[in-house]
Amino acid sequence: MKKVRKKIKIKGIVQGVGFRPFIYRLASKQNLVGWVNNNSQGVIIDIEGESEKISSFLSLINSKSPPLAKIDSIELREVPLKGYDNFSIKQSSTNTEDITLISSDIVTCLDCQEEVKNFNNHRYRYPFTNCTNCGPRYSIIEDLPYDRAVTTMKDFKMCDSCREEYEDPSSRRFHAQPNACPKCGPQLWLTDNLGSELAVKDPLKQAIKLLKQEKLLAIKGLGGFHLACDGKSDTAIKELRARKRRPDKPLAVMMRDREVVKKYCYLNSREEEILTGIRRPILLLKRKNNSLPANISVDNNYLGVMLPYTPLHELLFEEGLEILVMTSANLSGLPLEYRNQGSLDNLKEFADYFLLHDREIKTPVDDSVSRIILGQETLIRRGRGYAPLAIKFAGLKETLACGAELKNSFAIAKKGYLFLSQHLGNISKLESYQNYQEVIKHLKEIYQINPELIAYDLHPEYLTTKFAQSQGGQKVGVQHHHAHLVSCMVENEVSDRVIGLAFDGTGLGIDGRLWGGEFLLCDYTNFKRVGHLEYVKMPGGEQSIKEPWRMAISYLYEAYGDDIELFTELIDIDEERIKKIVKLIKADINSPQTSSMGRLFDAVGVLVALGKFITYEAQVAIKLEASVISNEVGEYDYQIKNNDGHYIVNTTSLIKSIVNDIKLGVNKGVIARKFHNTVIDFSVAICKLVRRDYKINSVALSGGVFQNKILLEGIYQQLIAQDFKVYFHKQIPSNDGGLAVGQLVIANYQKGAKNDVHSNTRKSD
Amino acid sequence: MKIITMAHGSGGKLTEELIEGIFYKSFKNDLLLQANDSTLLSFIKGRLVATTDNFVVKPIFFRGGDIGKLSICGTVNDLLMSGARPLYITVGFIIEEGFEINQLEKIVESMAVTALKAKVKIVSGDTKVVERGSCDGVYINTTGIGVLERNIKLGGARAEVGDKIIINGSIGDHGASIFTQRGELEINSSLQSDCTLLNDLIAEILDNSNKVKVLRDPTRGGLATTLNEIAGQSKVSIKLKEEKLLIRDEVRSLCQITGFDPLFLANEGKVVVVVDNSESNRVLEVMRKNDLGREARVIGEVVEDDNNRVYLETSINGTRIVNALVGELLPRIC
Numbered sequence A: 001m002k003k004v005r006k007k008i009k010i011k012g013i014v015q016g017v018g019f020r021p022f023i024y025r026l027a028s029k030q031n032l033v034g035w036v037n038n039n040s041q042g043v044i045i046d047i048e049g050e051s052e053k054i055s056s057f058l059s060l061i062n063s064k065s066p067p068l069a070k071i072d073s074i075e076l077r078e079v080p081l082k083g084y085d086n087f088s089i090k091q092s093s094t095n096t097e098d099i100t101l102i103s104s105d106i107v108t109c110l111d112c113q114e115e116v117k118n119f120n121n122h123r124y125r126y127p128f129t130n131c132t133n134c135g136p137r138y139s140i141i142e143d144l145p146y147d148r149a150v151t152t153m154k155d156f157k158m159c160d161s162c163r164e165e166y167e168d169p170s171s172r173r174f175h176a177q178p179n180a181c182p183k184c185g186p187q188l189w190l191t192d193n194l195g196s197e198l199a200v201k202d203p204l205k206q207a208i209k210l211l212k213q214e215k216l217l218a219i220k221g222l223g224g225f226h227l228a229c230d231g232k233s234d235t236a237i238k239e240l241r242a243r244k245r246r247p248d249k250p251l252a253v254m255m256r257d258r259e260v261v262k263k264y265c266y267l268n269s270r271e272e273e274i275l276t277g278i279r280r281p282i283l284l285l286k287r288k289n290n291s292l293p294a295n296i297s298v299d300n301n302y303l304g305v306m307l308p309y310t311p312l313h314e315l316l317f318e319e320g321l322e323i324l325v326m327t328s329a330n331l332s333g334l335p336l337e338y339r340n341q342g343s344l345d346n347l348k349e350f351a352d353y354f355l356l357h358d359r360e361i362k363t364p365v366d367d368s369v370s371r372i373i374l375g376q377e378t379l380i381r382r383g384r385g386y387a388p389l390a391i392k393f394a395g396l397k398e399t400l401a402c403g404a405e406l407k408n409s410f411a412i413a414k415k416g417y418l419f420l421s422q423h424l425g426n427i428s429k430l431e432s433y434q435n436y437q438e439v440i441k442h443l444k445e446i447y448q449i450n451p452e453l454i455a456y457d458l459h460p461e462y463l464t465t466k467f468a469q470s471q472g473g474q475k476v477g478v479q480h481h482h483a484h485l486v487s488c489m490v491e492n493e494v495s496d497r498v499i500g501l502a503f504d505g506t507g508l509g510i511d512g513r514l515w516g517g518e519f520l521l522c523d524y525t526n527f528k529r530v531g532h533l534e535y536v537k538m539p540g541g542e543q544s545i546k547e548p549w550r551m552a553i554s555y556l557y558e559a560y561g562d563d564i565e566l567f568t569e570l571i572d573i574d575e576e577r578i579k580k581i582v583k584l585i586k587a588d589i590n591s592p593q594t595s596s597m598g599r600l601f602d603a604v605g606v607l608v609a610l611g612k613f614i615t616y617e618a619q620v621a622i623k624l625e626a627s628v629i630s631n632e633v634g635e636y637d638y639q640i641k642n643n644d645g646h647y648i649v650n651t652t653s654l655i656k657s658i659v660n661d662i663k664l665g666v667n668k669g670v671i672a673r674k675f676h677n678t679v680i681d682f683s684v685a686i687c688k689l690v691r692r693d694y695k696i697n698s699v700a701l702s703g704g705v706f707q708n709k710i711l712l713e714g715i716y717q718q719l720i721a722q723d724f725k726v727y728f729h730k731q732i733p734s735n736d737g738g739l740a741v742g743q744l745v746i747a748n749y750q751k752g753a754k755n756d757v758h759s760n761t762r763k764s765d
Numbered sequence B: 001m002k003i004i005t006m007a008h009g010s011g012g013k014l015t016e017e018l019i020e021g022i023f024y025k026s027f028k029n030d031l032l033l034q035a036n037d038s039t040l041l042s043f044i045k046g047r048l049v050a051t052t053d054n055f056v057v058k059p060i061f062f063r064g065g066d067i068g069k070l071s072i073c074g075t076v077n078d079l080l081m082s083g084a085r086p087l088y089i090t091v092g093f094i095i096e097e098g099f100e101i102n103q104l105e106k107i108v109e110s111m112a113v114t115a116l117k118a119k120v121k122i123v124s125g126d127t128k129v130v131e132r133g134s135c136d137g138v139y140i141n142t143t144g145i146g147v148l149e150r151n152i153k154l155g156g157a158r159a160e161v162g163d164k165i166i167i168n169g170s171i172g173d174h175g176a177s178i179f180t181q182r183g184e185l186e187i188n189s190s191l192q193s194d195c196t197l198l199n200d201l202i203a204e205i206l207d208n209s210n211k212v213k214v215l216r217d218p219t220r221g222g223l224a225t226t227l228n229e230i231a232g233q234s235k236v237s238i239k240l241k242e243e244k245l246l247i248r249d250e251v252r253s254l255c256q257i258t259g260f261d262p263l264f265l266a267n268e269g270k271v272v273v274v275v276d277n278s279e280s281n282r283v284l285e286v287m288r289k290n291d292l293g294r295e296a297r298v299i300g301e302v303v304e305d306d307n308n309r310v311y312l313e314t315s316i317n318g319t320r321i322v323n324a325l326v327g328e329l330l331p332r333i334c
């Protein structure tokens, strides 16, 4: 038999996922010799043996790789024989030449779950059980290559039995960096809200007892703290809402298992797959009945549900609890709490007790939120289990894209990859802005990025814009909706010009006005605005977002002029206030113009009496979607004005027909449905006009308004019926959480990146 | 009704009538009556301080003052902020053709009364008349000269970490009052402009403390702009506590309706005092004894941070970064 020796380089998500022991076992089985190690480029294998066995070894790498691994490429090089006498796993070495992908945090695997449930196992009821197939990754990593010494587990010295597992290539815990057991690993304890430890034997059992007594607990989990209470106690939920100053926004829940989920929610097979998968997002599921407390999800017939994803969470349900409210432990606009002391300082008024542990979180990661639309998982919030996202994309310079201000996430690029950070939330406050800067610094250090390009939004008052301006490197301002659409194009691997529909709240346009109902013709470099909603005023600027009834007045004023009598008849607001808002509009006092689709949804939501003020973003618009109950196929009138191939949707007759229906006492759900139909109809109509004008047949859909399932499905289906090719978001959020991807790619293309992306892009997950 | 005509600005007989009959009549003093091309001032011992300002306000007569009073207060207060004793003022008028003479008389009288109170002499002046439509009623320029007699060093660059920020009362009154009186919103508000002279208050502060670092009047651009200037000049950051700010209900409700931010509304009778922590209580007590400082309060402090920013700490919503306003305030919510 002919002997050969090969050097193999494997790139992708291959570290921290049990890849080296897998290679070790594979090589040993085939009697091959040499070694394997990790470096910052990925996994390197030096292997020697009979050529046939090496061939089968190579094919098995591909077909049998560990569940969490994601191979992007395998490079092979034949080298002279060396005469190794065994196969070994070598120490990690550092090499700055290339890049390794970071694995996300992963749900407890079945083997570990078994051990935790098994009375005879020494990890029985141990909340921090993990192995190479599961457990924390991104949230505990301080540096690469991934090794215990550069994670927050470095302070825990493994006991003999853990050490043995860690060093045994045949063990499931071989080089499982966070490996731990009750003897040597992290511990739980319970404190009151002053931080004094409760003298209890079993903090977990005590925590459960307190939850059952309707107490509120701050629970440190994988990527941060949750504020938790019994999901079946409306008293506890009411208290939680009051303390968190969150009167209406739906609360996420964790349910014991899929049987419980099925009891309260509809669950199709695709949903079940995502719900029970390795990433475990909060999944929006349709509620089945009204047996849960009404105050869990006030405005909505959907419920955000997740299953336990660490042994700690599993164990919370061992004494009969079925449902826990598990909401991120932070006040709206402030960053997620993730440090023991920080949470004791900042949450003492919210939680009665704190369930703490001593495994530090290096990088806070919020729970992800997703929804199944058109049979696809579409991410609303990209956090735990999904972050960081790596997209293969050739030809990018080292770049930082700063993102927007609400629902922020940022993106960086290096060596053929584009990385999208986890959801960082609203960063308009100092505390969240500091967190943003820390996470950027952390990822820049891990990947050793020194950005040549800094991409940012055109809005001068975003803190991300101010941050961009404080950075070195060439600054590139990117228009908000262009960035939305390019992020959708990148996700779908489309680089040819498309017709882009960008529907969102507001983003600054290049004419200084606030855009948000946009039809753009765009590619990775440029865009041309070919249509939009007619401008209306936003009386009082941001106040009109917090008080959507002002937008209703603005739309009514557009349609009817100064008709206070009608306005007071339609909107249950004090006449004097209505008059003042009309005066703001007339005198043009702090009333910027907007073409926003979000604001149109707000206005219509107010007209059909779904609320006048909001306590969370897009509340009225969300209620409008939720109120659709009919299969009504009718629609309202609208006009499309053609200004030289620039199509403007005039909403006057739309508003007037809605008002007529309201006066006739037509059911809200019917009006809501007809309104959705109308938006779908004019969107498709403009696509057809633009196709005629420019001979472009592809349409990309982006912007936060496309979180609306009825709208997305409607536009999608109608466009498909008209033979369009349609692209929408799945893994990258359509809201501002996905914006940075577009910013990053546009900045590169505007500054000279000229790659044929068709042959070069490939998603890594 | 007598009105200003182009002839009033021609330098002829009508101009003379205007000067003699209105300006000299109200402003008369030995220096002004020299009536030469320029005025010879007395010997001044000490370092001189100068400032100039143009006053454009609509409405010209407002609750709590008028453009005349404003033009004296503004310049006198600016002189006071450097620790000086105001001495002289020059005045320049640009008047629109058609402006009512009796209104002009009222404005001039109001300036004379204010100058008297401020113990400053109006020593020189000029008037131009412009065609109808070229200006809006009347614009006034005043230039002030004062003398620094105290042995103190004040300046925007002197704030240091640990210093306290004190203000003598509520914010936004002038801006809000002027806005409501323009009548576009037809708000019936009794809110007065805070337009006033700060001579006595400042003298009392400086008589009692030599550890005051900065004095500033937060006029156009409001408190936010003034504090950003100080932060930038001193290379420090400033942290305000939201609950310490005094904002009158009328100002609050105007802001609620319009989306304006009281931090950016103009004040015309306020002083921001940056004082060493060790003397902040003493300064506060002194201020509170004066009528104009009865509502004085510590609103924040200078903090360690090299971003040179102004922060507003709220009790529940975290800390807002208050930037100096550039241009329009556009919504940031997507």
Ligand SMILES: [Fe+3]
Binding pocket: A480, A484, A504, A505, A506, A507, A703, A704, A735, A736, B334
């Ligand atoms: Fe957006």
Ligand SMILES: [Mg+2]
Binding pocket: B051, B052, B053, B074, B078
């Ligand atoms: Mg001045």
Ligand SMILES: [Zn+2]
Binding pocket: A108, A109, A110, A111, A112, A113, A129, A130, A131, A132, A133, A134, A135
């Ligand atoms: Zn496991």
Ligand SMILES: [Zn+2]
Binding pocket: A158, A159, A160, A161, A162, A163, A180, A181, A182, A183, A184, A185
């Ligand atoms: Zn152990």
